[in-house]
Amino acid sequence: xxxxxxxxxxxxxxxxxxxxxxxxxxxxxxxxxxxxxxxxxxxxxxxxxxxxxxxxxxxxxxxxxxxxxxxxxxxxxxxxxxxxxxxxxxxxxxxxxxxxxxxxxxxxxxxxxxxxxxxxxxxxxxxxxxxxxxxxxxxxxxxxxxxxxxxxxxxxxxxxxxxxxxxxxxxxxxxxxxxxxxxxxxxxxxxxxxxxxxxxxxxxxxxxxxxxxxxxxxxxxxxxxxxxxxxxxxxxxxxxxxxxxxxxxxxxxxxxxxxxxxxxxxxxxxxxxxxxxxxxxxxxxxxxxxxxxxxxxxxxxxxxxxxxxxxxxxxxxxxxxxxxxxxxxxxxxxxxxxxxxxxxxxxxxxxxxxxxxxxxxxxxxxxxxxxxxxxxxxxx
Numbered sequence: 001x002x003x004x005x006x007x008x009x010x011x012x013x014x015x016x017x018x019x020x021x022x023x024x025x026x027x028x029x030x031x032x033x034x035x036x037x038x039x040x041x042x043x044x045x046x047x048x049x050x051x052x053x054x055x056x057x058x059x060x061x062x063x064x065x066x067x068x069x070x071x072x073x074x075x076x077x078x079x080x081x082x083x084x085x086x087x088x089x090x091x092x093x094x095x096x097x098x099x100x101x102x103x104x105x106x107x108x109x110x111x112x113x114x115x116x117x118x119x120x121x122x123x124x125x126x127x128x129x130x131x132x133x134x135x136x137x138x139x140x141x142x143x144x145x146x147x148x149x150x151x152x153x154x155x156x157x158x159x160x161x162x163x164x165x166x167x168x169x170x171x172x173x174x175x176x177x178x179x180x181x182x183x184x185x186x187x188x189x190x191x192x193x194x195x196x197x198x199x200x201x202x203x204x205x206x207x208x209x210x211x212x213x214x215x216x217x218x219x220x221x222x223x224x225x226x227x228x229x230x231x232x233x234x235x236x237x238x239x240x241x242x243x244x245x246x247x248x249x250x251x252x253x254x255x256x257x258x259x260x261x262x263x264x265x266x267x268x269x270x271x272x273x274x275x276x277x278x279x280x281x282x283x284x285x286x287x288x289x290x291x292x293x294x295x296x297x298x299x300x301x302x303x304x305x306x307x308x309x310x311x312x313x314x315x316x317x318x319x320x321x322x323x324x325x326x327x328x329x330x331x332x333x334x335x336x337x338x339x340x341x342x343x344x345x346x347x348x349x350x351x352x353x354x355x356x357x358x359x360x361x362x363x364x365x366x367x368x369x370x371x372x373x374x375x376x377x378x379x380x
Contacts, residue, residue, distance in 0.1 A: 028065040028082075030113035035059035035089075038106045045103075051096045054089040058110070061085050086114050094174035104176060142213045145206040148184040149177050156206065161241060164210050168203035177202060185209050190228050195252070197227075204249035205229075208241065220286055222261040224250060224278055235286060242282060250275040261285045261315065268313050277314065280337045284316040307372040309346035311339055311364060323369050330365035339364070347371040 035058045042052045061082045093099070093107055143164045144157045152175060158164035177199050181192040186209065197205070208229040219232040227249055231238045250256070253275065257268040261282055273281070305326045308317040314337050320326035339361075343354040347368050359367065 028062050031082075031110065032059055032062035034106065034109040034113045035062060038103065038110060041103055041106060051089075051092045054085075054092040058082075058085050058089045090174075094170045099173075143210045144213070145210045146186055147206075149180050149202055150182055152177065154206070161207050161210050165203050165207040165245070168206045169199060172199035172202055185228055185230075186211070188228070190223065191226050193226050197249075201227075201249050201251065204245040207245045208249060218286065220262060220282065222259065222263075222282065224259050225253060225256055227253075229282075238286065239283060242279060246279050246282070247275045250278065264315075266310070266313055266315055270312070273314070274338070277337050280333060281315055284318070284333055286317070305369075305372040305374060307347055307368050309348060309350075309368075311337075311345050312342050314339060316368075318368070318372075323372060326372050327365045327369040330368050331361055334361045334364055348373060 035055055039052065039055045039059055042048070042055060061078075065078045065082055089110075099107075142157055142159060143161055144155075145164060145168065146155045148154060149172070154168070154171065156164055156167050156171065158167055179196045180198075180202060181196050183190050183192075183197070183202065183205065185205070205227060208231065212233065217233040218235060218238065219230075220238060221228075221230040223229065224246075229242075229246065231241055254272065256273045256275075256278055257271070259266045259273070259278055259281060262285060266281070304319050304321055305323055306317075306319045307326060307330075308315075310316065311334065316330070316333050318326050318329045318333065320329055340358075342359045342364055343357070345352045345359070345364060345367060348371055350371065352367060
């Protein structure tokens, strides 16, 4: 063997067997230490579920990369495995609920260390694929939401309104969204005057404004103290969405006195509405096809009895096939809205004032049903 060949073989052996440089080992060590700190905090809180196991795996893999001294093998394999484990751990963090500030701060340290690994920001970038990715399958109906929470852009697509809400929650909690009072919904800016929205309220707003790729049916829009809603579809779908997400979006709001429904503004001069009263107000304003959601009715067309107006500022729109049915719907509306000390009622444009005293629920509905009018309605 010539001296030149011997020198080349020695140089090749040195290159293969040499341990990683200090620059490559230091971020892996930082990642291992950060993951270890998070694992210890999870142990202290008694959380040994899926998130704990993923963090433990990340810690062990980072430790192996850090301690990789004199081992044979492709240098990129360990990094690729560590990258995959980081992605799995990140997904587990986004799925987890009830993470406190200390745990989230430690997770930020994990993210910082992972981004510095090998001196390149591979975390968060797509893993190279041997073949180009295929487009997702086309679904019959897709729900979407697009906007911003403060300066954080949001764009979500799902196959149902409920799935969109869940995806939004994972995104918002993973992004540590809190104390938001400025949002953009499909290009329109809205501000929370009385306070702030948390992640659940923000994602309930997203669900209340989600758009379907195949829109049909009735439509209702408006806002509650700056909180927007825009729903379109069959009446049962709109009712369910309002019942599910409006109370969550309004949770904690105790000074509601301004509501807009389909362009018409309502103001509560004497006091404030609670979330349940606002819900009943909106439901009572849904287009033809039934009264309040307490007992929805469907009609096959023809002549019906109709009354609309407001009771002490709380709007209603009632429709039924007879006066007794309309009166029953009215009683359900009054009870659900929690109306008391009523002396001002407007029915079909005519205002009535009880000078000597107040109307009770029966008196309110006797008046409203007596002023109901017959009208033509078509089937939805």
